[in-house]
Amino acid sequence: MENQLKENTQWMGARLERKEDLRLVTGQGKYLADIVLPGMLHAVFVRSEYAHAKILGIDTSAALETPGVVAVLTGDDFKTDVKSMRQPVLLPNLPAVYPEYFALATDKVKYHGDPIAVVIARDKYTAEDAAELVIVDYEELPVILDAEAALEPGAPQVHDDQPGNEMFAMTFTGGATEEEQRQNEAEVEAIFKAADVVVSNRFRVHRTGITPMEPRGVLCEWTMADGLTAWITTQRPHIDRLALIDILDVPGEKVRVIAPRDQGGGFGVKAPFFRENVVIAHAARKLGKPVRWIESRYESLMSVGQERDQVNTMDVAATKDGKLLAVRNRGIANNGTGQTGVYWGFVMPFLGQVEMPNVYTWEKGDVKLRVASTNKACLTPSRAFGHFPTRFAVERSVDMVARRCGLEPSDVRRKNMIPKLPYTTVTGEYYDSGDFLKVWDNLLTNIDLPAFRREQAALREQGRYIGIGFACGAELSGVASELLVPMENQPGYGAATVRVDPRGKVMIYGGDAPGGQGHETTVAQVVASTFGIDPKDSIVTTGDTGATPFGAGTIGARAGSYFVSAVHKACADLKEKITHVLSHDLDIRATVEEFAFINGEVIYLRDPSKKKTFREIVERIIMFPVNLPEGEVGGLEATAFFEAAKPMICFNGDFCIVEVDINTGEFKIKRWVTSEDVGNVINQNIVDGQMHGAIVQGLSNAVYEEFIYNEQGQQMTADFENYKLATAADVPDIELTYASTPCVHTPLGTRGIGEGRPSSVPGALSNAICDALAPFGVEITELPLRPSSLWAKIKAARA
């Protein structure tokens, strides 16, 4: 045990048991639904049963007469009493047509599930009963569900203030002016005309997303003296607070937002600012009692967690030697109503096109996007934010090029992989540091490819079909202000307050609210490593706007990149002060570099007999601040903000081996192997867990999950019986390998990981299936991957 603390960085990379786990395995976690306030009322929403309709009238009389019902609020209450949801703090900085909307539907409903009214009662069951008694008189309107059809002239209009149903459109290549863009298009067309190999496909990815196991919830308490305290299942409490201030028109000193200490997953679904926050807050204000809403799974699947839903018409030009020349993509995204604050749905497909070029050295690109409004639920961010479909399209295209050239897909990837970083892609994305080739070569050490090809050929003789598929992805490691300000009008810096107490314990405060990523543990490891103490001596508090520094939220893998870097910076500032005072006390002249913080002690390296325990020196500075060096005052607390010099990434390569049964279309994954660049690792278990989780989410999205709307816009998959998540029996074990390069822009060399990780999964899986079915010439261009559709393709090919 004593030996454990000899090394200063001994906690980095450790497989430390998480601090969160003791309370979670004993059922002592505190999630939003576990928070109860005295006198709390329960809210249940009444939601539209039509995809598009005028609300002619709402009869709340029967509901109001139900014993135990305290109030029923409708859109009229929100049109007049509070402001619209379209506030500047919730608007991206991107040029889109933002349709007006309020916390509850006013004159129209625009998707099946649109909230119309809220019933508030003394107990939940009563509220549910009463909600069924609310009678809404609808006049049905024509429904538009397909994105491409929505953009056609004459299509039914989703929003009166968005003629043409085009939410957003952008050209990502060529330059800022139309002239430059047209010039670029012509140059790209010239490349295509001259190219040996051109593959052109329409790639379609269905509507799916990363629904967390804990649905949303809001609990609001409003007192005359202190104003509003809102507990929200959110990844972004500080941003939510600003939105509540602006929409409810309440002074900021009277609004506090708290993300519960424990949240059951976010994955982006809890990152937008939702109407329900406003409804519940306003209800609490009006009624003078706490009001709590816990989302049902039904509501959740109707309203959030829906993403992807893109068509990407992609052309790739290459030489006959497999050198990729140019990529041309026309993306069309189905945004649903687009009415959800912060992202308005379209920011996801926007980023999806930005990230599309992946890690290949394209000479040129011609990339355009149109985002259409339809009568479906608005897209909500889902891990692999916007680029799940574009990654799929590119990785499939690369394989098709390889097959046309008669080359190994892994060789074609390697040949075209960016050899040296930093690098800026054709869409302007900056890749900061890392070694893609090192990661790729490491991946290939896990398979003897020639041996596999021999085995594949032999099995084909026996009528069995195995295949190997590759894919890779450069993913966001945090989101810099440089990107977040233009994209979302929000900052990207990491922020942390570190407070040392006189007993040598360290408290860390961060504004970003986690949902299972283990921040309490990783941060404690960083502090332990920096101060030379034990991780159990650090306590992390997150998510309370009343107690933490401003943070933009737990999004885009910010923790391992921005948050821990801010923690480290604050600790470094405190180390300066500690060593300054200690030098003074020891009557030596020394800088911070000449001290080691190890084993609970602060030791002068030139003369190890000169030392103090961490606890002694911090107590001295905080409790007995006399005889301090010139210019120093007592106390040990620092807040630091971290902004990386450049936007950062992490990287992964995958391969999987499948066997396909050509008689049924069923496929089984035999192996899934990864090679990751995650920078320097803090907690290896947590990083491993992030990878497993992301890959299985990618598999579940690609194969099992699908949000289905029928022709009348009725959402048919609003429960887990119909919207199927992968179970443990549906997915394979996953082999993780690492070939990391420390990040050059973070103090610890760490990278934020996990956000984009699912994106390489559909490419790797479908590439493996197509490789298995190469004798039949089957090429997959659509998701989901279902045995029935595969079987049909095989049958058609064999005919």
Next chain:
Amino acid sequence: MELKQQIRINAPRARVFAALNDPVLLQQAIPGCEGLTEGEPGHFEATVAAKVGPLSARFKGNMQVQDLNPPVSYTLVGEGKAGPAGHAKVRASVMLEEDGSGTLLNYVVKADVGGKLGQLGGAIIDRTAQKLAGDFFARFEPLIADPATATADEAGATAVEAAAPGTTRQPTWGVWYFMAAVSLALAAWVLLH
């Protein structure tokens, strides 16, 4: 949801056609029908209680007879709301063929079901529709075989044959009452003069 069936009814075609347009008879035959009234000619309002899967629903709806082509075919278009359980739009095309002393009844029913009922899924809705249709015809056949109802229907059938095809017309019983009323009025006039 689409339901297509052909069944044989042991009654002559004219009687079957008339019966299918007889609201009094229909109310007895439709399972769970709590009331069936006529507003404007050819426009009916009905309240029907039904159980679809685990959901009990009370539909309040209206129906309209269209494309009347006695005694061969007609279309029934309707929509109903079932409160929190959902809503449905129905279109039924009925075609009758003579088959000896009986009738072959062909129908195609297309329904769009929405709200919570719709989310139960096609399998449950189809099964429920099949069951309701089966129950309907099980009750319908004995009703038109009953000689008590036969008289009214014969009279109605005659009236129906006389009506021009393709027009929306008053139901059988309305015509009968009208004729009765006219007869009474004539009788009264005669008596008074």
Next chain:
Amino acid sequence: MQTVTITVNGEAFKEAVPERLLLVDFLRERLALTGTHVSCTYEGVCGACTVHLDGDAVKSCLILAVQADGHEVTTVEGLAKGEELSALQKAFREEHGLQCGFCTPGILMNMTDFLKHNPNPTDDEIRMGLIGNLCRCTGYVHIVRAVRTAAKMLAASAA
């Protein structure tokens, strides 16, 4: 309303409950035992609400409180003996078998029952045993490892 007596984690509770009150809501709202979670709309698909009824793993969102009258219920709060965690609880901590923890109590309850009947399971058997528990965060890999480790721990302590 009906008066029921339900023993939960060894303690008897006598409560007047509406007939339609679900067992999961009884545990969470009446007894403030919030370790049992609701993740689907009481469909019985996700498994987060799994508890033991007379020692057998059941989904408490599919059971009425009145049905548990006179019976014994064990929740995740009842797995540990004082401060001594169960083998599964220890194993889940060791193997990082949880991330957000929302599905975890249900898995612990299900697997406690599972290991009683399958003390030496293969990974495939564990995965099949977990069909009734949905997890979004972990991808199930560490969960399977944790169950395997717990099985070994139980075998070792039994030996």
